[in-house]
Amino acid sequence: MQTAQLHMTMTGASEPRTARVWLHRYATLSAFCTLVLICAGALVTSNDAGLSIPDWPLSYGRLVPPLIGGIRYEWTHRLIAGTVGCLTLGLAVWLQFADPRRWMRRLGITAVGLVVAQATLGGLTVLFFQPPWVSTAHACLAQAFFCVMVSMAVFTTPEWGSRAGIRFSGARTTEKLAMTVVAAVFLQLLVGAGYRHKGLGMNWHLAGAVIVTGFVFWTVVRALRYNATESGVAPAAIALGACLLGQLFLGGGSLGAKLYYADAPQPMPIFVYVTTVHVALGALTLASAVVLALLLFRSEAQR
Amino acid sequence: METSMNWKKLLGLPLVFFALIVLAVGCSKKETEKAEDNPDDEDNTEAAAANAPAVAVDMANGATVTGKITFTGAKPTLNKIQMDAEPSCAAMHNNIPSQEVVINDNGTLRYVMVYVKDGLNGKSYKPIEQKENLDQKGCLYEPHVIGLVNSEELDISNDDKTTHNIHPQPKINREWNESQSSGDVKKKEFTQSEWPPIPVKCNIHPWMKMYIGVFNHPFFAVSGADGTFTIKGLPPGTYTIAAWQEKYGEQTQKVTVKSKEETKVDFNFKG
Numbered sequence: 001m002q003t004a005q006l007h008m009t010m011t012g013a014s015e016p017r018t019a020r021v022w023l024h025r026y027a028t029l030s031a032f033c034t035l036v037l038i039c040a041g042a043l044v045t046s047n048d049a050g051l052s053i054p055d056w057p058l059s060y061g062r063l064v065p066p067l068i069g070g071i072r073y074e075w076t077h078r079l080i081a082g083t084v085g086c087l088t089l090g091l092a093v094w095l096q097f098a099d100p101r102r103w104m105r106r107l108g109i110t111a112v113g114l115v116v117a118q119a120t121l122g123g124l125t126v127l128f129f130q131p132p133w134v135s136t137a138h139a140c141l142a143q144a145f146f147c148v149m150v151s152m153a154v155f156t157t158p159e160w161g162s163r164a165g166i167r168f169s170g171a172r173t174t175e176k177l178a179m180t181v182v183a184a185v186f187l188q189l190l191v192g193a194g195y196r197h198k199g200l201g202m203n204w205h206l207a208g209a210v211i212v213t214g215f216v217f218w219t220v221v222r223a224l225r226y227n228a229t230e231s232g233v234a235p236a237a238i239a240l241g242a243c244l245l246g247q248l249f250l251g252g253g254s255l256g257a258k259l260y261y262a263d264a265p266q267p268m269p270i271f272v273y274v275t276t277v278h279v280a281l282g283a284l285t286l287a288s289a290v291v292l293a294l295l296l297f298r299s300e301a302q303r
Numbered sequence: 304m305e306t307s308m309n310w311k312k313l314l315g316l317p318l319v320f321f322a323l324i325v326l327a328v329g330c331s332k333k334e335t336e337k338a339e340d341n342p343d344d345e346d347n348t349e350a351a352a353a354n355a356p357a358v359a360v361d362m363a364n365g366a367t368v369t370g371k372i373t374f375t376g377a378k379p380t381l382n383k384i385q386m387d388a389e390p391s392c393a394a395m396h397n398n399i400p401s402q403e404v405v406i407n408d409n410g411t412l413r414y415v416m417v418y419v420k421d422g423l424n425g426k427s428y429k430p431i432e433q434k435e436n437l438d439q440k441g442c443l444y445e446p447h448v449i450g451l452v453n454s455e456e457l458d459i460s461n462d463d464k465t466t467h468n469i470h471p472q473p474k475i476n477r478e479w480n481e482s483q484s485s486g487d488v489k490k491k492e493f494t495q496s497e498w499p500p501i502p503v504k505c506n507i508h509p510w511m512k513m514y515i516g517v518f519n520h521p522f523f524a525v526s527g528a529d530g531t532f533t534i535k536g537l538p539p540g541t542y543t544i545a546a547w548q549e550k551y552g553e554q555t556q557k558v559t560v561k562s563k564e565e566t567k568v569d570f571n572f573k574g
Binding site for chain 1 (some may be wrong): 401403
């Protein structure tokens with residue numbers, strides 16, 4: 001039955017194709033909700049509201065606590081996290097029935113594992129009063145999970161379908177660079193999270209920004225020069241470059257807001273908004289890098 | 304099959320970086336803690352004092368140290384607290400500034416912790432008062448700075464109509480974070496002396512901050528609304544008296560006190 005379905009997908013039969021479109025839409029929605037979840041998490045950190053609910057998994061011993069002050073941010077974060085958890089589980093189940101690729105079905109299950117691990121780290125953050133390494137791990141696993149969700153959204157596009165081969169051996173310079181950019185941006189998000197959660201100094205993040213900027217622009221220029229004709233590569237490269245430019249401005253803005261409001265008795269709205277957008281655009285930068293790498297490796301497989 | 308293996312590699316690379324950074328963050332934190340936990344000789348003496356059996360203060364024969372905390376120079380520009388998130392508290396204040404620096408009408412400083420930093424020769428003393436009170440009123444802590452003798456009872460009350468959470472962030476004592484609804488009273492204690500003072504915050508209302516200094520003796524005082532302080536019952540001897548303010552840091556003075564006599568020690572902080 002499944003083989004027949006796979007055959008119909010490959011041959012472009014209309015009914016499975018429609019189902020595949022809906023699977024892709026669902027995967028995209030799940031990835032988008034993950035981005036919203038990252039924004040909600042950033043709001044919690046920026047508002048210093050991570051411990052406004054002292055217990056976990058319940059909130060003040062119940063499902064819905066009094067929604068006052070910082071509790072609003074923390075509880076909304078938990079609510080969206082629960083929604084993303086359900087969406088991820090639904091996607092994994094859907095993939096088991098609808099996707100013929102074994103590695104894709106496994107990726108769906110991996111996503112569920114990641115969301116469970118992420119929830120556990122969130123709980124540990126609350127119960128152990130935000131140890132820097134736990135909070136940093138929580139922030140970074142969120143980015144890794146977002147990458148997995150974005151990847152699944154890419155893999156479920158009808159266009160990707162029958163051309164799912166990915167080959168790492170014999171990678172060209174641009175492909176190697178794209179992989180390096182993914183690792184570098186992820187590393188930069190790690191040190192950024194380390195700084196935000198008071199585990200690392202600011203200099204790590206500033207140095208990382210210089211390195212990432214160099215790698216990203218090198219990769220974008222190469223991709224546009226040598227790989228622009230490959231499907232989707234040019235838009236992905238431009239998106240990556242645009243995200244990075246935006247990040248540089250927002251990074252400067254975050255630092256400026258932090259210094260300007262250093263003596264403020266509480267997190268000030270401008271600081272909160274700028275840092276939250278900085279985190280969200282950081283996630284989009286990583287997602288753009290991942291998509292570019294996937295597209296480049298996909299086109300390599302087509303040759 | 305080849306695809307599956309390649310994907311493991313793809314996912315593996317960021318995870319390796321992730322593990323490395325988590326390790327780096329963990330190590331850097333440990334180093335920080337080690338540096339903070341590495342006491343000099345004076346701190347070792349304090350630690351030994353904390354373990355020695357505490358003796359009662361001889362109030363009848365003890366000396367008194369009094370003084371005033373003055374402030375000179377430019378007054379700091381303090382940001383206003385924005386209590387919009389809690390209307391019941393916002394209604395109780397009118398543009399209240401940050402409590403980081405509180406300058407009294409007579410030009411003196413409030414909430415400066417004055418304490419005996421050195422000279423007690425490793426002795427621990429019992430508290431003079433049996434308990435201290437910390438109140439949450441109008442979404443502010445009252446007092447903003449408080450001193451305790453280790454294991455002295457601290458009564459924490461919530462006079463507000465809203466819920467607070469009380470979250471001390473000690474380096475030596477046990478950390479805790481508990482919610483407190485309107486009208487509740489909590490009884491807490493810190494079993495070990497701890498300096499610098501423990502920051503206390505409310506994560507629901509992030510402008511709510513205060514400090515608790517925990518000592519192994521009762522020879523400390525916090526300057527009041529007139530900028531004065533009084534330390535009573537100090538055994539005769541030579542001491543280092545320190546005055547700590549959360550923004551301007553710590554100043555010290557050497558002083559020799561005699562039995563039943565009052566000695567004046569003033570401090571001046573510059574803006």
